Amino acid sequence: MKSDVTVTALERQFFLENGYLIKRQLLSSESLSLAINEANALLKKPVEPLELEAAVGYPGAPKTAESEGGRTIRRVLSLCSRSESVKNMATKGPIAGVLQHLFGSKTPAFLNQNHHNCLMTKAPSYSSDTHWHQDIRYWHFKQPNLISAWIALGSETANNGALQVIPKSHSAQFDHDQFDEDKFFIEGLEKNRTWLDNKIQLTLEPGDVLFFDSRLLHKATRNATETVKLSMVFTYHDATNAPIANTRSSNLPEIQLGEG
Secondary structure (H helix, E strand, C coil): CCCCCCCCHHHHHHHHHHCEEEECCCCCHHHHHHHHHHHHHHHHCCCCCEEEHHHHCCCCCCCCCCCCCCCCEEEECCCCCCCHHHHHHHHCHHHHHHHHHHHCCCCCEEEEEEEEEEEEEECCCCCCCEEEECHHHHCCECCCCCEEEEEECCCECHHHCCCEECCCHHHCCCCHHHECCCCCECCCCHHHHHHHHCCEECCECCCCEEEEECCCCEEECCCCCCCCEEEEEEEEEECCCCECCCCHHHCCCCEECCCC
16 A cells, blocks of 8 residues: 655645545555455445445435335445455555644544444435535534545446535534534525535545545435445544543544554
């Protein structure tokens, strides 16, 4: 894995101001091939823990696990414990290098295995829409300063459910009434309109990695193509932050970047 990754001052400034950064072709062809092979193997013989589309009940998902398409997988969880090569990709080499630059800290950074740490799928016919939300909504950390890395294993476009983001929303101070009871940003609310008008559609190619702040508003539509979309997603923080003890965020041990 290549580790001589450069994040320019302009790129870091863009990330700090907008809440996201795309590093194009960050993965080597070898790392990308390994990740794709691992993903296909995991889907060919799925083993718990898994999250089914039917379990989340988002628009477009099968109603129950017993209905047509009800066994469609949304996420294969606990990815780092399933594959040493995937764990190495997520905690060493170029991804770790970019994260260290983005955190801007000389202290160690860590992968939190409790959040994301998954193979994210969008299957034809049975995938769902995810409304505008911030990932930090159900996480429990001393500070909200976390970064997720979204690794594209194939092309991601509007047609197959690529992420949309609202730049600068990570630094906004929103009111509670701007979100519904499930903590989704309310699209029909007038005070949210200015933010929603600034949304942008992201596109990714295989080997691209999207880094985004845990407070960045983002959403994704269902997959309208005939090919499953596959991504791997991991979440990180640096040593100035930590999960709160005895919460969901502290269940599994963390992995320090660059170790091993």
